[in-house]
Amino acid sequence: MNKELIDGQPVSLKKVVLVGAGNVATHLGPALCDAGYEVVQVFSRTEASASALAGKLHCPYTTRLDMVNPEADMYIVSVKDSALEKVIPPLVSRHPDAFFVHTAGSMPMNVWKGLARHYGVLYPMQTFSKGRGVDFSTVPFFVEGSGKEEMETLKILAGQLGGKAYEATSEQRRYLHVAAVFACNFANHMYAVAEHLLALHGLPFGAMLPLIDETARKVHELSPLEAQTGPARRYDENVINRHLSMLADEPELAELYELISKNIHKFLSS
Amino acid sequence: MNKELIDGQPVSLKKVVLVGAGNVATHLGPALCDAGYEVVQVFSRTEASASALAGKLHCPYTTRLDMVNPEADMYIVSVKDSALEKVIPPLVSRHPDAFFVHTAGSMPMNVWKGLARHYGVLYPMQTFSKGRGVDFSTVPFFVEGSGKEEMETLKILAGQLGGKAYEATSEQRRYLHVAAVFACNFANHMYAVAEHLLALHGLPFGAMLPLIDETARKVHELSPLEAQTGPARRYDENVINRHLSMLADEPELAELYELISKNIHKFLSS
Numbered sequence: 001m002n003k004e005l006i007d008g009q010p011v012s013l014k015k016v017v018l019v020g021a022g023n024v025a026t027h028l029g030p031a032l033c034d035a036g037y038e039v040v041q042v043f044s045r046t047e048a049s050a051s052a053l054a055g056k057l058h059c060p061y062t063t064r065l066d067m068v069n070p071e072a073d074m075y076i077v078s079v080k081d082s083a084l085e086k087v088i089p090p091l092v093s094r095h096p097d098a099f100f101v102h103t104a105g106s107m108p109m110n111v112w113k114g115l116a117r118h119y120g121v122l123y124p125m126q127t128f129s130k131g132r133g134v135d136f137s138t139v140p141f142f143v144e145g146s147g148k149e150e151m152e153t154l155k156i157l158a159g160q161l162g163g164k165a166y167e168a169t170s171e172q173r174r175y176l177h178v179a180a181v182f183a184c185n186f187a188n189h190m191y192a193v194a195e196h197l198l199a200l201h202g203l204p205f206g207a208m209l210p211l212i213d214e215t216a217r218k219v220h221e222l223s224p225l226e227a228q229t230g231p232a233r234r235y236d237e238n239v240i241n242r243h244l245s246m247l248a249d250e251p252e253l254a255e256l257y258e259l260i261s262k263n264i265h266k267f268l269s270s
Numbered sequence: 271m272n273k274e275l276i277d278g279q280p281v282s283l284k285k286v287v288l289v290g291a292g293n294v295a296t297h298l299g300p301a302l303c304d305a306g307y308e309v310v311q312v313f314s315r316t317e318a319s320a321s322a323l324a325g326k327l328h329c330p331y332t333t334r335l336d337m338v339n340p341e342a343d344m345y346i347v348s349v350k351d352s353a354l355e356k357v358i359p360p361l362v363s364r365h366p367d368a369f370f371v372h373t374a375g376s377m378p379m380n381v382w383k384g385l386a387r388h389y390g391v392l393y394p395m396q397t398f399s400k401g402r403g404v405d406f407s408t409v410p411f412f413v414e415g416s417g418k419e420e421m422e423t424l425k426i427l428a429g430q431l432g433g434k435a436y437e438a439t440s441e442q443r444r445y446l447h448v449a450a451v452f453a454c455n456f457a458n459h460m461y462a463v464a465e466h467l468l469a470l471h472g473l474p475f476g477a478m479l480p481l482i483d484e485t486a487r488k489v490h491e492l493s494p495l496e497a498q499t500g501p502a503r504r505y506d507e508n509v510i511n512r513h514l515s516m517l518a519d520e521p522e523l524a525e526l527y528e529l530i531s532k533n534i535h536k537f538l539s540s
Contacts, residue, residue, distance in 0.1 A: 183464035185500035192494035224462035230455035
């Protein structure tokens with residue numbers, strides 16, 4: 001890590017390699033370029049992903065870890081958690097003085113420990129899809145650094161990307177991630193079930209959007225417990241049983257319906 | 271039902287009694303007044319609710335069904351489904367020529383059949399909480415009428431309230447309702463679980479709002495299946511198992527996590 005970085009200068013980390021070319025890297029890449037960083041290379045085991053992102057960023061790519069550019073100042077690793085621990089040792093061993101960062105909610109910072117000298121975590125708590133732009137000004141970044149300087153550097157980086165930085169320990173971050181899975185992925189699955197049920201009965205999913213929007217808006221003002229409505233809130237067994245019988249053809253959806261209804265009732269009565 | 275109503279004149283139904291004083295009635299009442307209707311009475315078995323809504327609408331209230339004003343043109347019934355079938359016979363028998371409407375997603379129109387002459391359903395598919403205003407211009411109303419005139423009257427009424435009217439049969443409406451329970455109530459419960467997990471680890475729920483908003487915004491452009499991200503989409507067993515072990519103290523949440531993850535995987539692989 002060079003001196004400029006340690007002083008926390010915003011422009012000190014110029015050259016970046018993106019390790020991984022999935023949803024997170026695909027959105028971080030252009031934002032890094034906009035913030036004045038130079039993405040010097042993209043690595044991905046999947047050639048199509050590597051070349052697509054490299055094309056977007058006008059930089060070379062590689063599908064071989066031993067061909068990763070050794071001259072970058074920072075390596076940002078956004079790969080599947082299960083790939084992370086395989087990627088780290090060969091990546092770090094070739095350029096031990098660089099700054100290494102991963103973006104995974106669930107992985108502790110210490111995956112770098114004993115290998116890299118300067119490391120940290122930059123977890124953007126947002127849902128990224130390749131087909132859709134992200135406004136980074138709405139993204140909270142949870143950061144953690146191996147030292148004070150690394151932490152400061154990541155806070156500055158988050159700000160340069162347009163987002164807000166929050167410090168979070170590895171322990172807090174893994175709970176943030178599990179909470180995010182509920183609030184985002186699982187909420188989205190509830191939309192998917194709705195779409196499926198509507199399609200079966202010739203109804204357009206679009207009719208559901210005002211309700212989805214209002215449900216999200218409400219929790220800006222009310223807590224989710226206060227905001228809850230519907231048959232499970234009232235524990236209206238008439239409606240619940242009728243709904244369960246309507247879902248009888250799809251026992252997994254009936255099971256989901258019953259379990260969530262019971263859990264809503266439990267949350268509201270505790 | 272008087273002649274003006276049958277011709278579908280917007281101003282023909284002037285006097286309305288609200289039967290029920292819960293979340294739906296509390297939002298419909300002021301919107302009816304704004305649209306030029308006169309709410310002449312509020313009925314609720316719960317005196318506090320009846321008097322609160324009547325106070326808001328500057329009209330009398332009653333807690334006795336046999337004291338419901340017999341001179342209204344329209345009776346809008348917004349009560350728990352289980353109460354609906356008890357309320358209907360005594361309500362209708364005293365003013366059989368009026369127009370009777372319920373607002374329940376799950377109840378068929380035929381609950382009125384053989385009792386009332388003019389009847390229908392006006393189902394506002396939105397989540398109403400007493401503590402929060404609703405912009406009716408974002409509310410889809412699903413309407414059904416005992417005849418063409420009744421249907422037209424309800425479409426006009428929906429428009430006067432500021433919303434959009436869609437025709438839906440009782441059968442379609444009950445699937446709309448079950449879909450709405452998933453997209454709204456169950457999605458909201460996912461927010462509630464997130465809030466609970468964050469609170470246990472000293473993290474503010476507010477940090478989750480950008481993610482919740484983006485999750486809702488995404489499905490305006492992508493289908494929920496396309497929009498899905500996270501460990502269940504990738505079926506990243508490392509993360510899933512780690513999350514399950516983090517939820518071990520709350521087996522109901524672990525069960526929910528596992529069931530939803532499996533269901534996401536099933537949706538995406540089918």
